Amino acid sequence: MKDRENMEKKDVFGLSLEALQDLLGTYGFKKFRAKQVFEWIYKKSVFEFSKMKNISKDDINLLEENFTILPANIKILREQISSDKLTRKVLIELPDGNSIETVLMSHDYGFSVCISSQVGCNMGCAFCASGLTGFVRNLSQAEILLQVYYFNQHLLPSGGFVSRVVVMGSGEPLLNFDAVLGALEFLHMETTLNMSYRNMTISTCGIIPGIEKLVIKKLPINLAISLHSARDDMRSELMPINKTYPFLEVIKAADAYAKATGRQVTYEYILIANKNDTLLDAELLSNALRFKNSSVNLIPANPVEEKGFKRPSPHTVERFLQVLKKNNINATVRREMGKDIDAACGQLRSKFIGKNS
Template sequence: MADDARPFRPEALPMKPILELAPEELPGEGYRKAQIAHWLYARGVREFSEMTDLPKGLREALAQEWRISEFALVEAYPSRDGSVKYLFTLLDGKKTEAVYMPYENRKTVCLSSMVGCPAGCTFCATGALGFGRNLTAAEILDQLLAIAYHQGISPREIRNVVLMGMGEPLLNLTNVLKAVRTLLHPKGLAMSPRRITLSTVGIPRGIYRLAEEDLGIRLALSLHAPDDETRKKIIPTAHRYPIAEIMEAVRAYYAKTKRRVTFEYTLLQGLNDHPWQARLLSRLLKGLSAHVNLIPFNPWPGAPVKGTPKAGILAFAEELKRQGIPTSVRFSRGQDVGAACGQLALRTPQALTFKPLPEDAGR
């Protein structure tokens, strides 16, 4: 079944979240820390009793004081294209979502940093929910771990992470950076920083801090308009942060890190898809190592905007390329289950018939 997933039992779990600890902070003496980290991040176990090379007394002590899972329930909704939307019920009853996207040569997860989102972008179903709360570092990490468990793979088989799910990561930066450090840690998920992308609508102070932290991860800016007048119609936070202030922070980020910045741009019919806006966008990006991802609008019930037709998308892309801006069109996966970019809204999609997930095989 599309919503068939392994439930986790919060009533059986102790209080302290072990995923909040960095690998070197884990309980135990000496090499026991490394053993526990290996079980969590390489093997992906969900119970301390499964850590079979630990002494029984230590396993029992861990189970009395710590919990691994941050979720009361995990529901999985596979798409026809192979991606899977995951709906997580947190231990306080709130919900968030993530998306698993397997490709031929890589496995990617799109993680959330919040319940809901305060940005309120008009094209985004998540923004229509409003803001619930920040996710903890443990809740951010456990999205990846729970997805790997449900898929029947090692967490370290997931080598690409995009922080592009629910929420604005730079408004929850302390928890996001804590989670990212475990993603990067050689005894954690041991990921390459070049394979982690953080997406923001543009919070200047957060961009400056990200530059100072210099963790090597990629930055993606959801710009969506090259002029303030248009951007204010699309992103309410644009009233607080004008484009000039955001771009000043982005240029400081590039000056310090020398890393290419991706600019996300959702094309909306009659709003931000005019040729003059493509030319203005190209002038805005001059002097930066930049790449533009044009994103076709992914529809959702009640959306107040319409997407630009395909011909208009391709014309906008060609105008940018004529201006010397590297550009691609990014078609999102998982539309049929509400998992595409801008569609995460805690809605339960209709059950569909799919090939079974690994743990369902043979039922």
């Protein structure tokens, strides 16, 4: 009953200050009052009107009768915390019953959130659990912002806050371009989290038209490309999108992005035993990236049970890394976080759906 009542109310989360002032104005609220509401939500991560201390009781009643604030209108279906306590993953149920995964990571330099951009994904990357449940829908700008503010709300009492976001969770962000960019631009505003674009990363499987749109935007957002092989046949096997956007064309588009923004492009490379981890693979990758403003992030495979992929030995990983270094390619092996909590994208959701279907 409560859920149905909420569905009939307008949700104000993710509206710009001007849009909130216009909307609340139609209910008789003055602009300064709407600004106070805006500040409670986006500066203090308060999502219940009744906790907005400088708003009168009558105004609170009117707000509660007519509006909701999305983060107060969700359920947490599952939560996993890694044994080192540095990674916290939640499965959030949205008001329409769909669920999304979001991960909070604690680093020396602060907190970052890995956000999802779609419910499910239809890119079909072979190493990824998100595709197992198929694509359902794009997330709205508010649903993307929700993932950051959910954690911010929990961090604020102890003086913490989310200072970085990586759009690297479930979904292909460049196929939901407007909502993703809208959310990042929102987080950048001084009146919200004032987050630097340099602290934001978009990770794509290589949607060239989306990269081209980013070139036009020319914001200093970090771009990460999931490459995973510099052989067309192997990359097509691991990432079917390679048949539409071959990796050499993707690298060309990413290079244009690096030139337009001055930002170094990161290439993600999951090392899968006996698939893409040979010396020849390392040489081909070096050739493809030679003289590019780029770096390579090697990620020893996080096994996805359903696919049977294995992780290469530490010796193989080191050997691959040394070939890249010898060829003057910037490369590092990613520090693993949350391996014990299904941190690879889509794993928690696919397990939850599997158990509840």
